[in-house]
Amino acid sequence: MTRGSNSGGGDLDRQLASYRNEFPVLQNKLYLNSCSLGAIPHRALDALDEFGGDWASEGTVAWEKWMKKSDLLRRRLADLLGVSPRTICLQPNVSAALASIASVMDFQSRSQVVSSTLEFPTVLYQWQTREGIDLRLADSPDGIGVPRESYVDLIGPDTALVPISHVLYGTGAIQDVRGITAHAHEEGARVLLDTYHSAGVMPVDLARLEVDFAVGGVLKWLCGGPGCAFLYVREDLLDELNPAGIGWFAHADQFAFSPEFEPSEDATKFSFGTPAVGPIYTALASLEIFEEIGMDQIREKNVALIDRLVEGARDLGLDMYSPEDPDRRGGAVFIGVDNPHEVLARLVEAEVVVDVRGGKVRVSPHFYNTREEIDAFLDLLA
Ligand SMILES: Cc1ncc(COP(=O)(O)O)c(C=O)c1O
Known part of the structure; x- marks a missing residue:
């Protein structure tokens, strides 16, 4: 599966979309597991x-x-x-x-x-x-x-x-x-x-x-x-x-x-x-x-993706095991699903990388992910 680049609105989305080509894993996977292992960029491979x-x-x-x-x-x-x-x-x-x-x-x-x-x-x-x-x-x-x-x-x-x-x-x-x-x-x-x-x-x-x-x-x-x-x-x-x-x-x-x-x-x-x-x-x-992007911008992007995830998971009637208050949410959210390992197998089949922890699906998007990827992930949970 090849993932397209970000078409979300806003200067920040456009700026961050230009980094997607730096990360080879994004070409093959819907990678939402950065709180476990961050994606390696080309410049680190060169290093x-x-x-x-x-x-x-x-x-x-x-x-x-x-x-x-x-x-x-x-x-x-x-x-x-x-x-x-x-x-x-x-x-x-x-x-x-x-x-x-x-x-x-x-x-x-x-x-x-x-x-x-x-x-x-x-x-x-x-x-x-x-x-x-x-x-x-x-x-x-x-x-x-x-x-x-x-x-x-x-x-x-x-x-x-x-x-x-x-x-x-x-x-x-x-x-x-x-x-x-x-x-x-x-x-x-x-x-x-x-x-x-x-x-x-x-x-x-x-x-x-x-x-x-x-x-x-x-x-x-x-x-x-x-x-x-x-x-x-x-x-x-x-x-x-x-x-x-x-x-x-x-x-x-x-x-x-x-x-x-x-x-x-x-x-x-x-x-x-x-x-x-x-x-x-x-x-x-x-x-x-x-350093190039800046931590305020990275946080802003992460918050936008997490907000979308929480909203989408709620629309699907799924329980969240992360804070209600958006200001108290870090970079990962935990979503309750029935049969988490069955769901994980389905996600793996679709080239989605997340984890199951404590019976919940843990999703951790980073600045290189897009709103479209979050929506694609939510479609697979539906
Ligand atoms: C919060 C936290 N602290 C510490 C560690 C592990 O530290 P290390 O393997 O570097 O000893 C982890 C690893 O996943 C972690 O999530």
Whole structure:
């Protein structure tokens, strides 16, 4: 099946339609699964070729360029997240970043971690598998969002850390990050924000949100591929925090090969060892597109597509398992259908890529999708 380009109205639609040719998967599939794996653009494929070429032609000399690319990626991610590059450290994945954060917390003085039942499992396993941590989970009264009050009930003088998602992975609900953070800080607890389902599909301003730590990755909405994640540490915490279990890339002067560890002065003190370089190339190439378009525009397009999806699903009499309030909806919606696996098989047959999660069809359009594609998807649900 070949998908045509966007014929929706408006300058933004026209501008974004010009990006469709960048994404090969859009030629073959109705691709609505960007919250799982973002589509790879041609320029990231070219970047992979460049990576191979540099390696092939330069050998170890390529490391100079690779280190520069890694630094540039930190700067690009910092711009995207509204913070200084000093506060960003590349990580192999979010789970590793969480382990580093765990290592700088003093769980003897305060033993509680307050998270929620709707967090992504890896965020909860981190605390479940450590001795001496009292993990408390805030409830979601409607199964869609976790209100500030649910956290307020649990956060207290023994709370060390509050890991929350900006957008919940299983419902697409945007959380009241500022409200929860303000309360956590009043109680002397730190806040760790998981931005995996916000960075790349809506503006994220970590400085404004005032969180202490943040994690995320380039795999999903940022279209950068697997193998590269990031950690943010608030600038004024950098001096006082000394992570354990780090690697030689965390040294202030790693190529001195000193047997004595001396931490780097910025967030790179949270680094491990040799990074996967290919994903740095692909992430840089993909991020260029996000810079060109702008995050406000990407959010505007996503909101328009999600509004259309919600309206169309409601017209079909289907239940939504995402927030009623459009302002609290992130980039994905969850639609209830009878026999979800039968529906999924039908969609697969029609070259539609979505997922079934918790018995609901999860649909996550991105800036490169069109209103016509949403309508074609809705026709298949009817
Ligand atoms: C919200 C959220 N956090 C974390 C992760 C996983 O992190 P990683 O595989 O990078 O450890 C995912 C993966 O799907 C996720 O959706």
